[in-house]
Amino acid sequence: xxxxxxxxxxxxxxxxxxxxxxxLPSQSGSTDEVEKKSAFSFLQNLLKxxxxxxxxxxxxxxxxxxxxxxxxxPSAAQVLPSTVQAPAVPAxxxxxxxQEGNVYSKLFGKSDMSQTGxxxxxxxxxxxxxxxxxxxxxxxxxAPTLDEFAERRKVIxxxxxxxxxxxxxxxxxxxxxxxxxxxxxxxxxxIAKKFEETNQSVVAVQTETNEARLRLVLFHxxxxxxxxDSFLFYQNILSSAQSTASEKTFARAKLAGQQKEIxxxxxxxxxAFSKPFIITTSVNQDVSRIDLEKQFEDALKxxxxxxxxxxxxxxxxxxxxxxxxxxxxxxxxxxxxxxFLKNINLSGLDEKGTADIIQRIRERGSDELSAIAxxxxxRIPWTEIMSRIDEVTRKVDKVYGQGLFExxxxxxxxxxxxxxxxxxxxxxxxxxxxxxxxxxxxADIVDAFEKSLYFKDVDYRDFSKSKSEQFGYSSGLRLxxxxxxxxxxxxxxxxxxxL
Amino acid sequence: xxxSSLTVQKSFKQARSVYLLLAILFxxxxxxxxxxxxxxxxxxxGAISGNESQIITLQKEKEEANARYVETRTAFAKDMxxxxxxxxKIVPQGERYTEFTRALDEYFARNLTPENPILASxxxxxxxxxxxxTPFFNLPTSLTITSSPENFFKFxxxxxQSGSIETGTRLMDIQGIRINFTEEDVSFTVDLRTFxxxxx
Numbered sequence: 001x002x003x004x005x006x007x008x009x010x011x012x013x014x015x016x017x018x019x020x021x022x023x024l025p026s027q028s029g030s031t032d033e034v035e036k037k038s039a040f041s042f043l044q045n046l047l048k049x050x051x052x053x054x055x056x057x058x059x060x061x062x063x064x065x066x067x068x069x070x071x072x073x074p075s076a077a078q079v080l081p082s083t084v085q086a087p088a089v090p091a092x093x094x095x096x097x098x099q100e101g102n103v104y105s106k107l108f109g110k111s112d113m114s115q116t117g118x119x120x121x122x123x124x125x126x127x128x129x130x131x132x133x134x135x136x137x138x139x140x141x142x143a144p145t146l147d148e149f150a151e152r153r154k155v156i157x158x159x160x161x162x163x164x165x166x167x168x169x170x171x172x173x174x175x176x177x178x179x180x181x182x183x184x185x186x187x188x189x190x191i192a193k194k195f196e197e198t199n200q201s202v203v204a205v206q207t208e209t210n211e212a213r214l215r216l217v218l219f220h221x222x223x224x225x226x227x228x229d230s231f232l233f234y235q236n237i238l239s240s241a242q243s244t245a246s247e248k249t250f251a252r253a254k255l256a257g258q259q260k261e262i263x264x265x266x267x268x269x270x271x272a273f274s275k276p277f278i279i280t281t282s283v284n285q286d287v288s289r290i291d292l293e294k295q296f297e298d299a300l301k302x303x304x305x306x307x308x309x310x311x312x313x314x315x316x317x318x319x320x321x322x323x324x325x326x327x328x329x330x331x332x333x334x335x336x337x338x339x340f341l342k343n344i345n346l347s348g349l350d351e352k353g354t355a356d357i358i359q360r361i362r363e364r365g366s367d368e369l370s371a372i373a374x375x376x377x378x379r380i381p382w383t384e385i386m387s388r389i390d391e392v393t394r395k396v397d398k399v400y401g402q403g404l405f406e407x408x409x410x411x412x413x414x415x416x417x418x419x420x421x422x423x424x425x426x427x428x429x430x431x432x433x434x435x436x437x438x439x440x441x442x443a444d445i446v447d448a449f450e451k452s453l454y455f456k457d458v459d460y461r462d463f464s465k466s467k468s469e470q471f472g473y474s475s476g477l478r479l480x481x482x483x484x485x486x487x488x489x490x491x492x493x494x495x496x497x498x499l
Numbered sequence: 500x501x502x503s504s505l506t507v508q509k510s511f512k513q514a515r516s517v518y519l520l521l522a523i524l525f526x527x528x529x530x531x532x533x534x535x536x537x538x539x540x541x542x543x544x545g546a547i548s549g550n551e552s553q554i555i556t557l558q559k560e561k562e563e564a565n566a567r568y569v570e571t572r573t574a575f576a577k578d579m580x581x582x583x584x585x586x587x588k589i590v591p592q593g594e595r596y597t598e599f600t601r602a603l604d605e606y607f608a609r610n611l612t613p614e615n616p617i618l619a620s621x622x623x624x625x626x627x628x629x630x631x632x633t634p635f636f637n638l639p640t641s642l643t644i645t646s647s648p649e650n651f652f653k654f655x656x657x658x659x660q661s662g663s664i665e666t667g668t669r670l671m672d673i674q675g676i677r678i679n680f681t682e683e684d685v686s687f688t689v690d691l692r693t694f695x696x697x698x699x
Contacts, residue, residue, distance in 0.1 A: 145504045151511035158518035165522040169529035176536050180543075195543040198550035205557040212564035219571055219579070226582045229664040242656060268571070275560070279553070282546035320583065368586060368696075371633045372670060375694065376662055379672045383655045416678035 199281050206279045207299045213272045214300070214328050217341070220272075221331070221361070224265040225369035228358035231258040235355055241387055259354050266346055266357070273342040297332050304329055327367045337364040380420050380483070388454045389413075389427070396444040409433050409472060411445065423483040425455070434472040438465040442475060449481050450492045456484040581664075588667050593698045594638050596624045599669055603642075606657060610650055616684070617646035617654065630694065640671075640691040651678070651685040658691065670694040 178184050182192040189197070234251035237243045243251070278292045287295070308325045311318040331338065344357060362373035393400045397410035405412045409432035417426040431441050442463055449458045458481040465475040484490055572579065591598065600622060610617050625639030646654065655673075662670030675690040 148504055148507050148511065151508045151515070155511045155515045155518070158515040158522075162518040162522040162525075166525045169525040172529050173532050176533060176540055179540050180536060191540055191543050191547070194547050195550075198547050198554065201554050202550050202557065205554055205561055209557060209561040209564050212561060212568050216564065216568045216571060219568065219575070222582055223575055223578055226578060226585075226664055233660070233663045233665045236660075242652065272564075275564075279557070281550060281553075282542070368590065368634065371635065372590060372662055372694075375630070375633060375635070375670065375672065379659065381659055382673055382676060383652055383659060386652075386655075414680050416676065418673070418676045420672070420674045 195282075199283050202279060202281050203296070203299055207296065207303055209275075210277055210296060210300050211303065211328070213275060213277075214331060215324070217269050217272045218324065218327055218331055218367070220265040220268045221341070221367060222327075222369065224262055224269070224358070224361065225367070225373070227258045227261040227265070228361070229369065229373070231255060231262060232355060232358060234258065235351070240384070242383055255351065259351065262354055262358065263346065263349060266344055269341050270344060270346065273338065293335075297335075301329060301332055304332075323368075330367065334364065337361075340364055380418070380423075382418055385418070385425070385454070385483070386416070388452070389416075389425075392448045392452045392455070393445070395448045396441060405430075405432065406471075411441075411477070413477075425479075425481055425483065427477065427479040429477040430474060431477050432468070432471060432474040436465075436473055438473040438475045439463045442477065445477070445479065449479065450490075452484075453490075453493055454484055455481045456488070456490040456492070457482045585664050585667050589662050589664075589670050590635055590694050590696050591669065592696045594624075594627050594636075594695055596638060596640075596693075599638075599640075599693060602669065610653060615647040615650045617644065617650040619644050627695070629697075630692075634696065635694045636697055638693045638695060639674075640693050641688065642691065643686070643688045645684055645686040647683075648680075648685050651687060654689075658689075662694075 178187070179191040181190060182196050184190055185193065234255045237247050237251040238255070278289070278296050280292070284292055284295070304325050308322060311322050311325075313319060313322055340360065349357075359373075359377070362370045362377070364370070390401055393411050393413075399408050400411055404410070411429060411431050413427050413429035415426075415428035417428075419425075431438060431445070433441055442460065446458050446460045449455045458479060460479055463475070465473050468474050603619065603622065607617055607619050619642055621641075621643040623641045625641075627636045627638045629635070630637045644651075644654065657668070658671045658673055660666050661668040670693070672692040672694075673689060674692055676687055678685060678687040
């Protein structure tokens with residue numbers, strides 16, 4: 001049997017019960033007991049001080065007692081709901097003696113529960129001071145059952161679980177969002193930022209590697225041009241009719257050495273171009289190869305241009321670097337040339353093949369030596385042209401150029417006029433024959449030049465001759481014709497009668 | 500009393516269900532977000548480690564390429580010094596016509612012999628202009644020369660071989676030539692293009 005506490009209250013006047021009792025379980029020796037006692041004494045004091053009317057004060061006291069207990073002492077309120085089975089002590093009518101009647105009336109001083117309700121209703125309009133102090137009756141004033149408590153605990157657990165999950169979810173979303181934002185740098189570099197930086201680093205390092213390789217390629221292209229120039233120079237000596245035997249022997253010896261150096265440079269260029277110029281990262285793997293090459297070309301060009309702008313053209317030490325950078329940019333822009341260098345076949349390369357490669361490099365190259373070579377290639381070899389004129393003339397005059405014109409007659413040129421821009425040649429001279437067929441000799445000269453693969457468009461329409469007293473017949477000569485290109489076709493080359 | 504308790508219990512159950520449902524919703528939403536965006540994040544992390552190892556490899560390649568370039572430059576330093584010097588002679592920076600005049604005079608003096616005379620009686624320079632499709636400029640030069648036939652051809656070959664690394668002479672190109680052969684010598688007027696790089 002649990003120990004109980006009894007709270008007694010005194011009614012005052014108008015037949016109100018003199019006493020009411022609330023039985024509370026006792027927890028002797030605990031601090032709760034002290035708290036409960038102080039709570040109840042507080043309530044008793046309040047009731048003593050106030051003078052409620054005869055009908056309402058006991059009821060109010062009894063009705064508000066659990067609330068008062070709860071308000072005065074939370075610990076007591078915790079105990080009350082589970083132990084106090086009759087929380088309200090309604091005021092009994094004055095005719096009913098508190099000590100008589102049923103258990104209910106004995107306990108609460110009321111005849112029945114319906115009266116209690118009525119009394120409570122009648123008191124609803126005016127609140128007691130206690131009610132005024134304590135406020136509205138709380139919802140959970142009714143003592144919850146054990147099941148309700150269990151449910152409530154589950155709700156709390158569910159609530160805690162929800163807050164836990166929500167917190168984790170929000171933190172997770174926030175973390176992912178922050179990590180995906182390269183601009184967010186409050187807690188250091190985000191993954192997106194690191195990703196961006198490493199991608200940029202890959203491109204930057206590849207660009208630097210490309211620059212080093214292109215510098216190497218340019219170096220070898222220059223070296224190749226250097227040796228190629230000498231190679232072609234000696235090859236021209238070997239093929240020229242004007243060269244002496246000793247010149248040709250010297251040129252032959254030099255040519256082999258030059259070819260070796262050219263092959264060495266070509267191998268180095270091919271090796272440099274065999275290395276990748278582009279690199280795929282996770283951000284550019286869907287970009288086409290051509291676009292990617294363009295991207296890396298642009299990146300390298302931008303890097304070179306920034307270096308270029310940092311150099312001073314007035315400083316002699318910077319000029320060489322400026323020229324190198326300019327040539328690398330030209331090499332970058334000339335994709336066809338790079339493709340040609342990359343695909344050169346070096347197997348079984350002979351003198352002719354080497355000369356061909358050099359010529360092609362110079363035709364396509366955009367560096368200074370290639371530009372020089374292109375200018376040189378456009379030059380007209382006038383000594384060769386004069387040799388060819390002599391060669392053609394000898395077809396109609398077997399003793400031409402032997403100094404026998406005065407004795408034997410034939411052809412003699414006194415003036416040559418060459419025009420490189422138009423390719424026109426004018427020859428002025430004299431022909432002399434011992435018989436009267438001077439016109440035939442002139443016609444033969446015209447045909448000989450027309451039939452030659454080196455000349456075309458010969459124009460000579462005014463024939464005249466005079467008889468010489470010393471030697472046969474003579475005529476003035478003024479031929480005009482044009483240079484025929486190496487691969488140019490002239491229908492008159494083959495239709496004329498072979499002389 | 501029982502009814503009230505059941506109602507309270509029911510409301511508790513409802514509240515619990517709501518909390519659980521909300522928790523599930525948050526879980527699902529976070530999972531969906533994680534699936535779609537987190538996948539990208541994981542891919543980025545993978546790419547970062549891939550990039551990092553790629554950078555190490557590329558750094559090695561870059562060092563190798565630089566070392567090779569330096570090595571090649573050192574090995575063929577003489578070649579390239581010659582190259583730079585010769586380019587400077589073949590296509591000088593600026594008109595440098597006084598230098599060219601001296602070079603021509605030096606040539607004529609070297610080839611003048613009693614048996615094979617050569618005499619440049621006039622030398623004129625025109626105004627320089629850029630040559631189309633090249634980075635060079637042209638200095639028009641006109642020469643009137645009287646020489647032996649042998650020296651005439653020698654001079655023609657001198658012009659034709661100009662601009663070569665082997666000869667190291669200034670690049671020239673014959674634009675026109677008028678030749679007059681007499682009994683003993685040749686007099687000719689030659690119009691040349693001589694090239695130079697613009698001054699920076």
